[in-house]
Amino acid sequence: MSELSIGLAKKIRLHALEMTHLGKSSHIGSILSIADILAVLYENILQFDPRKPKLDTRDRFILSKGHSGAGVYAALAEKNFFLVDELKKHYSDGSIFSGHVSHKGVPGVEFSTGSLGHGLSVATGMALSAKLDKKTHRVFNVMSDGECDEGSNWEAIMFASHHNLDNLVAIVDYNKLQSIYSPKLTLNLEPFRSKWESFGWSVVEVDGHDHAELTDALQAESSGSGKPLCVIAHTVKGKGVSFMENNNLWHYRTAQDEEYKDAKKELEDGI
Amino acid sequence: MRDAFVKQLTELAKKDESIFFITADLGFGVFDNFAERFPNQYLNVGVAEQNMVGIATGLGLEGRKVFTYSIANFATLRCLEQIRNDAAYHEVNLTVVASGGGFTYGGLGMSHHATEDISIMRSLPGVEVVAPCTAWETYEATKLLSQNQGVSYLRIEKGGIQIPPYPNTEFEVGKAIKMIEGSDISIIATGGIITECLKAEKILKDQGVSSEVISMHTIKPLDEDAIIASASLTKNIITVEEHNKYGGLGSAVAETIAKYNIDCRLSCISIDDVYSAIVGSQEYLRAHYKLDHHEIIKKAQALLQ
Numbered sequence: 001m002s003e004l005s006i007g008l009a010k011k012i013r014l015h016a017l018e019m020t021h022l023g024k025s026s027h028i029g030s031i032l033s034i035a036d037i038l039a040v041l042y043e044n045i046l047q048f049d050p051r052k053p054k055l056d057t058r059d060r061f062i063l064s065k066g067h068s069g070a071g072v073y074a075a076l077a078e079k080n081f082f083l084v085d086e087l088k089k090h091y092s093d094g095s096i097f098s099g100h101v102s103h104k105g106v107p108g109v110e111f112s113t114g115s116l117g118h119g120l121s122v123a124t125g126m127a128l129s130a131k132l133d134k135k136t137h138r139v140f141n142v143m144s145d146g147e148c149d150e151g152s153n154w155e156a157i158m159f160a161s162h163h164n165l166d167n168l169v170a171i172v173d174y175n176k177l178q179s180i181y182s183p184k185l186t187l188n189l190e191p192f193r194s195k196w197e198s199f200g201w202s203v204v205e206v207d208g209h210d211h212a213e214l215t216d217a218l219q220a221e222s223s224g225s226g227k228p229l230c231v232i233a234h235t236v237k238g239k240g241v242s243f244m245e246n247n248n249l250w251h252y253r254t255a256q257d258e259e260y261k262d263a264k265k266e267l268e269d270g271i
Numbered sequence: 272m273r274d275a276f277v278k279q280l281t282e283l284a285k286k287d288e289s290i291f292f293i294t295a296d297l298g299f300g301v302f303d304n305f306a307e308r309f310p311n312q313y314l315n316v317g318v319a320e321q322n323m324v325g326i327a328t329g330l331g332l333e334g335r336k337v338f339t340y341s342i343a344n345f346a347t348l349r350c351l352e353q354i355r356n357d358a359a360y361h362e363v364n365l366t367v368v369a370s371g372g373g374f375t376y377g378g379l380g381m382s383h384h385a386t387e388d389i390s391i392m393r394s395l396p397g398v399e400v401v402a403p404c405t406a407w408e409t410y411e412a413t414k415l416l417s418q419n420q421g422v423s424y425l426r427i428e429k430g431g432i433q434i435p436p437y438p439n440t441e442f443e444v445g446k447a448i449k450m451i452e453g454s455d456i457s458i459i460a461t462g463g464i465i466t467e468c469l470k471a472e473k474i475l476k477d478q479g480v481s482s483e484v485i486s487m488h489t490i491k492p493l494d495e496d497a498i499i500a501s502a503s504l505t506k507n508i509i510t511v512e513e514h515n516k517y518g519g520l521g522s523a524v525a526e527t528i529a530k531y532n533i534d535c536r537l538s539c540i541s542i543d544d545v546y547s548a549i550v551g552s553q554e555y556l557r558a559h560y561k562l563d564h565h566e567i568i569k570k571a572q573a574l575l576q
Contacts, residue, residue, distance in 0.1 A: 115356055118356060121324070122357055125332075129333035159326065
């Protein structure tokens with residue numbers, strides 16, 4: 001199982017590098033940070049049928065940190081929601097593959113985001129809807145650490161536990177770098193785990209690049225527990241390209257020329 | 272108007288399980304009966320408007336017809352980006368209900384004066400904007416907006432006329448209602464302030480001025496035909512709204528007149544780009560900010576001179 005997801009993660013990274021290179025777009029560091037999370041979700045966890053993207057029984061997945069949208073587009077293309085060739089249109093004039101993830105015309109994208117602090121509330125509404133209708137699918141929301149500065153998230157976090165939404169999973173990409181510098185210097189999140197726990201959530205901390213750990217945490221049957229699940233995924237921003245790792249320049253910079261070749265080679269070789 | 276809204280909401284919920292009502296912890300006592308009868312169609316999310324619209328969007332994406340409810344600006348401005356990005360962009364069936372349009376809660380202070388909402392909501396693509404002039408219109412609008420696949424804004428006030436102007440009046444979103452026929456001047460209003468227009472009409476009539484009073488309950492989509500027809504007839508238009516002068520009814524009517532190059536005079540009654548630092552009853556503030564029937568009469572006399 002991990003072998004497949006590890007293969008998908010590599011493809012997501014390579015696609016995203018090429019997409020941001022061709023589109024001269026930003027956020028490659030953020031995408032590389034969640035490539036493993038996306039791969040584990042799409043390969044090992046989410047129930048879906050690419051031929052029927054709106055199938056009622058599908059699991060719902062929202063990328064709340066919409067700036068990593070290229071990673072989701074790549075995952076969806078690899079899972080046959082649309083042709084891989086389409087990815088090359090990312091960020092180009094007239095393209096529907098926008099820098100921040102958008103659902104219009106893109107099969108498989110559940111929800112459009114880009115402004116931080118929106119996804120979790122919507123995922124919570126979807127989870128509530130499933131409970132009301134006695135449906136058994138789960139709802140997953142991937143969010144960033146910096147995004148947890150947004151107060152709207154904490155409204156949703158309180159709500160989800162109050163309503164016992166154990167069909168809801170929030171995955172936090174905790175790479176310890178937000179837009180300018182670290183959360184510790186910006187607006188300290190710690191004690192992060194106990195914040196979620198005190199708000200009534202179950203919390204699991206994992207290495208966000210370890211596919212077995214991620215799979216175990218996300219597979220764990222939370223339904224029946226009465227508690228929503230938060231998976232704090234400790235990640236490395238820019239993971240997989242040595243000169244991008246833990247360097248926030250790559251929240252903005254596009255890999256060109258030698259940098260692009262070097263990054264591509266590192267990802268192909270799999271450092 | 273609020274009672275008319277709750278009455279229609281109750282009737283809708285009874286017939287349709289997908290109707291879902293969310294309040295951000297406002298409406299003390301008003302929704303108790305609804306909550307008891309329809310526990311799976313009612314939710315109090317707490318004092319959390321951003322989350323309210325997010326939840327509403329999630330429920331809407333799963334097929335529900337959702338109403339969100341709060342007082343004045345909390346229903347709109349506090350969660351404007353959620354309305355724009357989440358509900359409107361995703362074309363969710365959501366009716367945003369704001370109780371307390373204009374100076375309804377005049378005594379509570381500027382935080383509770385909803386005086387820019389029409390303009391702001393009108394500028395969101397695809398969002399329909401309805402500010403009923405009467406309780407009857409509120410009742411009818413609630414039903415129709417619940418059937419609109421997309422976001423609507425329903426701005427309600429207190430009180431209001433309970434019955435339609437004529438026995439067989441039909442209510443349609445985007446179709447103005449002629450409350451009174453007239454030939455010298457057109458008074459076009461949105462919201463509960465129509466009562467001031469009706470007062471002015473009576474006094475003007477005694478002075479020998481025949482006024483056409485039009486309820487422009489829907490600001491978007493705007494009934495351009497009604498404006499063109501009335502302007503062509505009277506050549507004199509007064510717009511009346513309990514709202515700032517930018518972007519509301521007056522602006523919308525002016526846009527129409529300019530767009531179709533209609534030969535008429537236009538006088539807009541609205542708030543003169545201020546926040547109210549004073550408080551008072553709705554009636555007091557209408558008079559203070561020169562929105563009441565005295566002002567309508569003055570404007571009418573000036574136009575007809």
